[in-house]
Amino acid sequence: MAGRESMQVGVRAQDGFPFSAECFGLHEMLQLSPRQSHHRLLLLFKVVSDTEAMETLLEDAFVLFGIFTIFIFFLKVAKCLRYFVLTKWFGVPNSFFSSLGEWAVITGGTDGIGKAYAFEFAKRGLNIVLISRTKEKLIKVADEIEQATGRKVKAVQVNFTKRDIYEHIEENLKGLEIGVLVNNVGMLQTPNPCRFLEMTDIDETIDDMIAVNMVSVAKMTQLVLPKMKQRSSPQSEKAKANSANKQLHL
Numbered sequence: 001m002a003g004r005e006s007m008q009v010g011v012r013a014q015d016g017f018p019f020s021a022e023c024f025g026l027h028e029m030l031q032l033s034p035r036q037s038h039h040r041l042l043l044l045f046k047v048v049s050d051t052e053a054m055e056t057l058l059e060d061a062f063v064l065f066g067i068f069t070i071f072i073f074f075l076k077v078a079k080c081l082r083y084f085v086l087t088k089w090f091g092v093p094n095s096f097f098s099s100l101g102e103w104a105v106i107t108g109g110t111d112g113i114g115k116a117y118a119f120e121f122a123k124r125g126l127n128i129v130l131i132s133r134t135k136e137k138l139i140k141v142a143d144e145i146e147q148a149t150g151r152k153v154k155a156v157q158v159n160f161t162k163r164d165i166y167e168h169i170e171e172n173l174k175g176l177e178i179g180v181l182v183n184n185v186g187m188l189q190t191p192n193p194c195r196f197l198e199m200t201d202i203d204e205t206i207d208d209m210i211a212v213n214m215v216s217v218a219k220m221t222q223l224v225l226p227k228m229k230q231r232s233s234p235q236s237e238k239a240k241a242n243s244a245n246k247q248l249h250l
């Protein structure tokens with residue numbers, strides 16, 4: 001029975017109709033049991049893969065796939081170049097920052113690099129949450145930013161060496177649409193660099209450094225990221241687009 005089938009198929013393939021439904025025996029196969037059709041399929045594939053037509057088809061498919069891959073690659077390079085060229089000449093547009101969310105949260109935002117970040121984001125239209133240790137500095141920097149940029153500033157006073165501060169931070173961030181988190185706060189083992197074993201209060205300093213330099217990054221990200229992710233989900237994008245449409249119609 002199997003021999004007869006393969007001969008029949010082989011003859012039909014050589015007759016020059018290798019891809020017809022007849023060749024594949026599809027009409028008959030639909031009426032066969034699963035075991036019979038599996039057996040027949042194996043035979044068919046063997047016969048068809050031997051044909052020149054199959055080779056040409058495969059070759060064409062690979063060439064097409066190659067062209068498609070190269071096209072996608074160049075498309076990505078072009079997009080990337082456009083970004084670099086435009087941002088080099090014109091900078092990142094302010095609308096980009098405000099499109100991320102209304103607020104930027106900056107840990108250690110009352111001095112040095114953190115303070116500079118706070119000013120720059122405020123200039124670009126974001127409200128600012130400053131989180132750091134010294135109340136007077138928080139009030140002073142918040143005032144400076146508000147007066148210079150007209151943006152809102154919220155100050156949260158915490159010491160990142162402590163581990164039980166995150167509920168307080170979470171409470172203060174509730175309801176804010178946060179687009180940017182700058183995990184800036186950090187500490188050295190001493191104000192002046194020294195050898196590891198020469199540190200005073202080495203146990204306490206190790207704990208503090210881990211809490212400020214590492215735990216803060218993970219915990220702040222854990223607090224802020226879920227809402228960011230939620231906002232960037234396709235459903236939320238769709239809801240935003242719908243509400244924008246409604247506003248346009250009103």
Ligand SMILES: NC(=O)c1ccc[n+]([C@@H]2O[C@H](COP(=O)([O-])OP(=O)(O)OC[C@H]3O[C@@H](n4cnc5c(N)ncnc54)[C@H](OP(=O)(O)O)[C@@H]3O)[C@@H](O)[C@H]2O)c1
Nearest residue numbers: 108109110111112113114132133134159160161184185186
């Ligand atoms: N500056 C550099 O050359 C350099 C180089 C490499 C990396 N970095 C890193 O960049 C970051 C910023 O450096 P920077 O030089 O701008 O620092 P900075 O001028 O000393 O400012 C540090 C900021 O963090 C706050 N802060 C420090 N310890 C804190 C704590 N335990 N709890 C809460 N807030 C705390 C400070 O607030 P208070 O004043 O109220 O304490 C201040 O706002 C740090 O992570 C640093 O390690 C800096």
